[in-house]
Amino acid sequence: MVGGELLLTSLKVFEKMSEEMFLFHLEELNKKKISGFIIKRNESIPSYLLDTLFKFCEENHIPVLEISQNQNYFRIIKYILGQIYSKEAANRLYFVSMHDIFSGILLNESNLNVAIEKVLILLNKMLDNPVAIYSSDYDCYASSEEEPVSFNIENGLKRYIPEVITKQQYFIQKREYVEYINKMQLFDGRYFYLVITEKNNQLNDIDFAGMEDAILTLQFALMRLSAEEETMAINRCLERDGFCSRNAVNHCRVHKVLLDVQNTFNNKLENIKVSDLIRPGKDEYFGRFYVVLKVNLKKNSYECVYSHNQDVYDQSEIIDSYDEFIKNYVNWFVYESDQEKIESFLLLNELKKVDSCIEEDLPYRRLNKDSYIWMEAKKYVDTDNHKAIITLHNNKIFQNNIVSMEQELRNKEKVMLKQYWDMVTLLVAVLNHNNVVDKEYHDDISFYTEQMYRQLQKDYPKYGITDEDIEIVTHLAPIHDIGKVRVPIEILNKPGKLTKEEMDIVKQHPLVGAEMTQRFPKGLTTEKLNQYSYEICRHHHERYDGTGYPDGLKGEDIPLSAQVVGLVDAYDALISVRPYKKKLEHDQAVQMILNGECGKFSDELLHCFKKVSSQNNWIKRSEREDV
Template sequence: MQITNTTDYALRIIDYLSEKGNLATEAELADNLKMPIRNISKIMNILKNNNLINSEMGFNGGYSLAKNPERISYFDVISATESSMNLNKCLERNGVCSRNCIETCNVRKVLLKVQEDINQNLKNITFENSFNQSEIIEKRYLLLKVDLNSLDMNIISIKSKFSDLFNNYMTYDEFLYKFINHCVSKEDRDRVKSFLIDFKNSEKYYQDSKVKYRSEDGKTWMDLDKRIDDTQMVLMFKSYEYIYGNQDKTNISYLQQDMMIVNEFWDMVSLLETVLAHNKLEDHESLHNISFFTEQIYKELQLNFPEYGILDNEIENISKLATIHDIGKISTPYEVLNKKGKLTKEEMDIVKKHPEDGANMALKLPKCNSTKKLVHYAYNICLYHHERYDGHGYPKGLKSDDIPLEAQVVGLADAYDALISERPYKRKINHGEAVRMIVNGECGSFSPKVILSFIIASMNKTWIEKVSK
């Protein structure tokens, strides 16, 4: 069983309210938990109807827990938001068996025992004891860029303790001193320092390497990624695993670990969006537009072509992942991407490498049972969004439905957005002309079903209003 996004959001909302201890507004929840505000009202109604939260109206109103955190279990929340928690239909109250042998089926007996264990474990985890502070990873992120000639430092994204220590007014030497002495365990300091200064004598045009180290208190494993090209070095620091010491790691709920990794997955997606925007590879508006276009096309596919079996959470996840379809462009020279005028064949060959570069980056996203499918979607979107239905795309030259559906839809959304957006090498065109060009195959060939869904979606009022701003 894989929980829906609604359940994931509900668990995080209850956790937030249990930690805060007083009222929180929908806007506050959306901002702090990075959730779409449109989803929160629906979730709050479900939680309220199940007596898990209270709401107060008025200027100073908001939401709070209806019970003490120790009286709310994970089972309470999941059973409120999922239509069924059972592994198979034969385990339902009025179970159905195609062979009419519910009482004698050995498979059902095994599934029933597993189901009972799952339910009991979820009932045992409450929002008071589920995330004991000694077991939480303190989320730390730092993404910075260093000019290899001047050693000027530019912080792109920063979170947690790092925010108190570092800023863009520091030199790289000042940063090194502070980082090594305040953020790295004594045992790892020499090794990490050597890693961070090992760039001046590098003879490689491109270098990509990684080191693992312990935080200053020895409680958290940290990842440090280093990427060097001819003019700059990009460093990314992030926490990824709690060090349990003598504690038996099996005592920590697998559900908790999975949830933490899922949250880290979406944090990394958000971080990649920030990198794309910071490096002017995509602006935030285009990223959000492509996500919106993908969502609208998918909804029409779901409605008009039930043979695809598209689920609501599939639409939501793929739409969110559409924003990182071009992350491979991080490795493409800036002057090539922003060249005014037609690219040479050699330059075009360089640009055409970005799908494979992006797919390799997608494979490095955080993995657990709950993110396997998400990583798969991200990989397909990055690698195949320039493939075309007639086989004339790149990098693999796939054709027809050999191209994953998520890549087909994001590819069309990306092509449409490129038409209605201004680029260094082209003017933007209006919505009607862009639709005509897509339908006529002037941006490559797309699946007839995807084209039809695009046409219907592009006539919706919300779509027209969005592109008319």
């Protein structure tokens, strides 16, 4: 065959055409020097169209090949490419042809779930094998088969590298059939498995070239769906007058993070196990005598989690009342002169009198045959969470135990802090995927905030800015606009001037964002984080002369963190493209800030802004092209 394109068709697109119109299209194809037709007869196609096609092709010496309904177009395409071109060229041409098809699915289908289904059906036809998507928990998300098989990763999983240029990573395993697996990573740490089961036909390199863009299409659709689900889930979780239902935890990533962090904090004391306190073979931390009790102040219940004396442990199993257990313990083991003070120190009413959290200890003498040894009673009380821990230890080595316990608690707090920052990262990702901010915006706003804070720290010691303050505010600055997830996207992306009603809606976002931060976990470790989160979200649109919103704060009543973030946010908005404005040059934006055209800022802030904005690293970042 010589000439141009080879057309594979079922004539479906022509079925409603008249004979004259169909003949016109055939003439146009002939002008392009078409090489031939491969047709799959369809019962819905009028017979006159086939007669017209056969007659036209005979007169113009154009080959026509008719194939049966059960034959696969893609197999024919791959065969012809393989016969005409080198392996590398065939792979490339097949990739290009499939690229157009898969890109067209996303462009022409607004329903992402339908788009995913269409991609899987097309892949099934391309590969003549079952194709399915599974979650990280191995649940089937979508499949080309009506009854998809169950899936799991086996121990024999190996890396598979096809001999094509590809950005994808594949793995291969053998269960009932050979399975090729691609792990599709989403933006928030979630992932799905695309699984091609080699049930009917063996896969070749050209197949992997063809499905390159199929995977990108699926990945994009899944990321979009994930972002939409999370946005809806955030709105449910953080509804002003409602709450997120418990079943939303299965799909709401923010709910999961918040719930995990809050549970970690609430159960901080409850989760302490004897293994946290007593390392195997390390009893010397506690000496010969020690008891550890956990107390639930709300339920008036307790548990003996460890005791050197089995009798003490057994008694705790029998005696339901915490106070009764303490009185019995004191009567059995505490030197008579110390009994009253120990009871007063440990009984339930004394524990409940604590305001919030305390950590106290009291020395006493423990009976030991005909003599006594010095002990210490230690109580950790958290009435906010209705928890307490009581420890009774040998006095001479008690400090070793306290050091060990405090170290364990610090480790637990580090875990909670990591989860807190994971939550912040997720919120920024949601802003990105909702087009509330540009992809690289959070990096820029953090950079500008850090530069401003460091200059303030250097030039104005009166603010008492610490390195910790700088680190916290720098990392929290990108969530200042998180309240905009509740603003309709058509308002945020409106190209023209907003109406008064629309502007009133936008001006609610500081209040919404501040309210969201109040749902963050509360505790000693996160106290400063919560304070800065709230201040930044609520007050970043306040201005020094009182003309800002939502509270009209004036002067130093505006928290410094909000003043700084408000200034760099105004600057970044000026030098960025927005639906309603063009990007301004750096020098023009700086002058507008200094002139008060974006609202008044303090002299101290403007002094520092003038310094840092003239530095090369600041100017270089501001001149980056928007992505």
